[in-house]
Amino acid sequence: MTGDKLDYIYVNPQAPKEKINYSYSKFGGEKFMQCWEVSRKKYLINKNELKLIFKINTNSNTEKLFLGWIEDFEQNCFNNFNELKLLIKRFEVTRKIYDDYDENFRKKEKYSFDESRLYLLFAFILIQAYEKEKMLYYLNALLKLNDINLGFEILKESSDELLLQYCVKKELEFIYNLKEKLG
């Protein structure tokens, strides 16, 4: 953010190839929060309740894993929180989601991280986890994922557009609630 210009600098179309830097971020007061809000609200086109349908779109093993987790959340039987936390750890270090992982969530291929749908599905999973557990590391990772998601031009014209809107809407809701809780 520079001067009085209402700019939110954390959405970068070069991400995830370029890692967005959140270290030692400067305090910009309420103006910064307005910038963030603007960056999000412009994608909320559909005001109606969003009905989401999940189906396999890619050949990625990570997508299969995510869709399994989503199903577990929907059936209220998700219990892979340790795995989820490990994947958050990997994501926080690399700020990338890879097409395939080994059993320790180490990437299998170095350059297979540009499938936009995976970032969106992971954001959806974090929403479910935050709603259930209210742990801030879920919300923290969700904010970072949405910064990446909003940089993906392809998502805004795809069948996943509704999912993107849902993830942004939930992020706004969580942040408003947290702000209100802290007074």
Add this chain to the structure above:
Amino acid sequence: MKILLLAGNTLRARAYAQQLTHLDPSLYEIEGVFYGFDNNLFESPILNIETKRYFDHNKIFIPDFSESLEETFKINKWSFVNVNNRDVNSEAVLNEIDLKNCDIVVFAGYGGQLLKNNHFVSSKQYLHMHPGELPLERGSTTIYYSILNGRDCTVTAFFMTEKIDSGKNILFSKYSVPNKNVDIDQWFDNVIRADCFIHAIPLIKVKKDTNVSKKNKSEEYYVIHPVLKHIALLSLK
């Protein structure tokens, strides 16, 4: 007891060194290994009214950040060596530490640096001050998460292991949530760590420690997103 300050050219190292001047010199011997220093001028941050008021109110020592580490050591006639390498895991740094026959190494390095296994092969114990209650608040930028979770801020003094933020806990020091406009990144964080540090040293000398965590639950946090950081800062009263 011989204390070795392993320090980068940081505000935290200055705060630690100036706190060391409060120890009884007949009981403690201080030495330094400074690494990665350059000739650039170090700009010391402004101490605003709210930050000064917080420290004064809580009777916490305020360091003079304009005083360099070398100056503090020279004034107190403590010996130190400079290593021209910014990598804390470099052979040059490790060799210098090995040459010092110290009881504890106090780590005050550059942000984001992690100590590799080579540091932990000797019997030297590495003391670190983490700005969170361990193991409940492991990881990065935990002061902000404490605020967001409605908790007081805690600093844990502990002996490091190769595993991040785990090891034997020596002391938990509690600090009330800072007031509005207190400079957290440059002042609050460094100064409360130094305050905890100076209270931990006598405990180590008499081999006393808490050695137990107040809570068994372990949570790991990662560098805070600016939106969450803003919510934390804007919530301060």
